């Protein structure tokens with residue numbers, strides 16, 4: 001697994017799952033299979049909890065990728081990704097959930113370091129991107145809600161996941177904490193206001 005994000009305080013997959021479940025409960029989504037990710041963003045925006053900004057796909061500052069800006073508590077989403085998430089496309093929904101993961105896991109400039117640790121020191125559980133990817137997977141498809149006899153296609157439809165994410169979600173439900181998570185499409189280093 002390659003290093004992708006910034007170093008943050010370590011979190012195991014079990015702890016990320018626990019945080020995801022806490023968030024779902026706090027948002028009254030505890031037993032909800034299909035998370036209404038865009039309405040959720042809008043509610044958080046209206047209550048000034050987390051702002052959302054839609055940027056033009058061609059905006060070179062964001063390189064066509066979604067970002068979380070911890071200083072402004074703002075998610076910046078390219079127009080095409082936002083529209084795709086509104087149309088319930090699984091990959092775009094995962095991208096939005098990944099950015100929410102940065103927010104809910106408390107990834108901030110203060111927690112991050114501007115440089116990576118030595119290759120020998122690096123571990124996935126201290127990588128901001130690995131943590132956000134795992135949060136997104138658990139948040140969109142809580143393992144306790146997945147019927148392990150369901151097909152990948154059924155889980156994909158029920159939870160609004162891509163087929164790849166649905167396959168991983170089923171594995172997660174069988175062995176949470178032991179299955180590698182799906183990699184999202186967030187811009188590298190997006191938890192920091194770097195260039």
Ligand SMILES: [Zn+2]
Pocket residue numbers: 098099102128129132186187190191
């Ligand atoms: Zn990210």
